[in-house]
Amino acid sequence: MTARLDHWLPGAQWRTHHDRSVAAPEPEAARALKEVTFSEMTVMRPLMTLRTLPSRLLGHSDRKLIAGDADAIQGMKRMGFIVLDDVPGGELIMGFVGQPWKPSLPKAVVPGLSPEEFMAFDRPGYVKGVFGLWAEPGGAGARLHTETRVYATDPRAARRFKPYWLVIEPFSSLMRRDLLGAVGRRAERTAREGRHSR
Numbered sequence: 001m002t003a004r005l006d007h008w009l010p011g012a013q014w015r016t017h018h019d020r021s022v023a024a025p026e027p028e029a030a031r032a033l034k035e036v037t038f039s040e041m042t043v044m045r046p047l048m049t050l051r052t053l054p055s056r057l058l059g060h061s062d063r064k065l066i067a068g069d070a071d072a073i074q075g076m077k078r079m080g081f082i083v084l085d086d087v088p089g090g091e092l093i094m095g096f097v098g099q100p101w102k103p104s105l106p107k108a109v110v111p112g113l114s115p116e117e118f119m120a121f122d123r124p125g126y127v128k129g130v131f132g133l134w135a136e137p138g139g140a141g142a143r144l145h146t147e148t149r150v151y152a153t154d155p156r157a158a159r160r161f162k163p164y165w166l167v168i169e170p171f172s173s174l175m176r177r178d179l180l181g182a183v184g185r186r187a188e189r190t191a192r193e194g195r196h197s198r
Contacts, residue, residue, distance in 0.1 A: 002132075004093055005147060008084050008119065009130045012149035013158060014165050018176045019145045021138055024187035029135040029142035030090020032187035034072050040182040043174055072133065072179075080109030081131065082118060091134040097121050099157075101164040124154040127161050133179075144183055146176045 022029045073083065076094045085093040095118050098109035113121065121128060129150040135142045150165070152158035 002147070004085055004087075004091070005130055005132050005149060008093060008095060009128060009149050009151055012130075012151045014150040014161075014169075015148060016169065016173055016176070017145070017147045018173065018180060019143055020177075020180045020184060021141060021143055022135075022184040022187050023141045024184075024191035026135050026137050026142040027089070028190050029144060029183065029187040032183045032190065033090045033092060033133050033135060033144070036179070036183045036186050037071050038075050040186060041175075041178045042181070043178045076131065079105070080111065082113055082115065084115050084118065084130065091132075093130060093132045095128065095130045097126055097128050099126055099160070100168075101160050122153055125157050125160075127152050127157055142187070144180050146180060148172065148176070 024032075072092065073086070073094075077083070079096075080098065081094040081096045083092075084095045085091065095115075096109050097113060097118060100108045102108040110121075110126070118128070127150050129148065132145070132147045134145050136145070137143070150161065152161055
């Protein structure tokens with residue numbers, strides 16, 4: 001999976017990686033990656049409510065961003081991410097281009113980019129990010145992974161993004177762990193139900 005991340009963003013000044021074991025077979029863990037919803041997460045919605053507060057104070061409606069029925073792909077797309085890779089079996093890579101330090105979330109991302117446009121984007125003053133989510137065999141079950149990488153297109157963007165990252169990274173990591181926890185619970189529940197139905 002890291003090879004696909006390298007393909008989309010070979011260089012990155014900032015990156016985080018989180019993983020966790022799941023007591024479920026890899027196929028069920030991989031399916032849960034895409035089917036998990038925001039309503040199954042503990043901290044995602046409160047943190048997104050906090051992140052979108054400046055937008056709402058400025059009169060922009062971000063209500064759809066925190067809708068509980070959104071699955072992993074829908075939810076990320078609502079936040080401005082684009083699908084770069086959606087591999088059968090669970091691997092998912094999404095990307096964004098923008099200026100996330102801006103208070104209004106809708107104005108902080110460049111909308112409507114194709115994967116090819118994402119790859120070619122090099123306009124000064126922006127950052128490019130990728131978010132990978134995948135499952136692989138691990139012990140008696142599976143291991144879930146998420147990795148985030150961010151690249152600044154020029155030194156000015158790097159200077160703008162660095163303090164933002166220092167503030168937001170602990171909360172971003174909390175959201176990633178929350179996501180993996182929700183995926184794990186869904187996969188384990190599905191595995192139990194499958195055993196009981198036999």
